[in-house]
Amino acid sequence: MTETASAEEHTPDGLLGWCLVANVPRETAHGESGLDIQHGTKHFRAGTLLWLPPVRWDSGHGRRPAVGRHRGNSRRYVHMIVRADDLENFRVKGVYSEALVRSLNGYAHDPAAAPRTLQNPWSREQAQNWADHCNRHREPLFLEGHRYAHTRISVPNPPPAEIRIDGETFHLARYGTRGAHYSRTPPPVEWAPEQ
Template sequence: MEHDGGDGQLGWYVVANIARETAHGDAGLDIQRGLKHFAPGARVWIPRPPWDPGDGRMPVVGHHRGNTRRYVNIVVRREDLENFRAKGVYSLKLLRSLNGWRHDLTAPTTPLYAWPSREKAQEWADVWNSPLEPARLDGGSFRPFLAVPNPPPAELEVNGRKYYLAHYSARGPRYSSEPPPYEPAPQLP
């Protein structure tokens, strides 16, 4: 794989920090500091995903909470990460952890899951920094997939048709083609 790094750089990866507070348990009401394996604010490296673990999760590599010298590979929820950015890797030990079990000892400086350039890594970091959530149109399902930013816009145009925000809850925004009812402003005495 080609990488545009120099001065001992081994490849471009996306880096993030573990969120200070993470939600766990039933309905996310159990708020904890960091994660079981990573301290709050810990830097983790995100390789270009070779597979999709699903459910908004991603594999990360970072220093374990209990042992700052050892790197661990763990799959975490994307919502438990913040401050995504592109960064170059210079450490062979870190590269070995990022490559995982497919690391080739005959070519130890070959990054297997690096992004091809800094721009591509930053492009993914920007996508993950501005999370989108699925929206429903006219009470239908999430198909075709429509993603809107959080907070959702009050009006949305899809295929030349205007939709209005009808309801917003933990299950995401719901849009209706019917405009909201008119309510006259109360008159002041």
């Protein structure tokens, strides 16, 4: 007998909805120029699984709401705003816990009417599209003589040694947690003694 139902039609038992999730990376960059390297974040340990509900409005500055188990009390879920740069390994995961549903719903949770219903759920396809978009990580590009990052152009990770923009060649000057910095000056040639 062949299976005619698609994977989308099959719903696991106890599934309350789908959610976009990500992990807190082992190291996060903070401070001026991102030189202060920390393990995890202030509120979440490295490796913590964070559940990311859909946003109804953009909170700005690359930040988004997240639900996870706090660094100080790993038994309860907390709702925090986190930097998107402090997240990695985006994927889709099923929600099975009523406690998690309460946290994801936040103030919109109504325990009397629908205790097991997500108020603002992701569709599986929508969450997967977001995960794919977030995992295609591209680095911001800073050009010599420009104060801010070049908003229209980004480079892959790791960045190339040279790029051409508007007919001009730029050379990779430095690369760090805040992006790739390019200069018009080529890197110095290393001197090697003649043999």
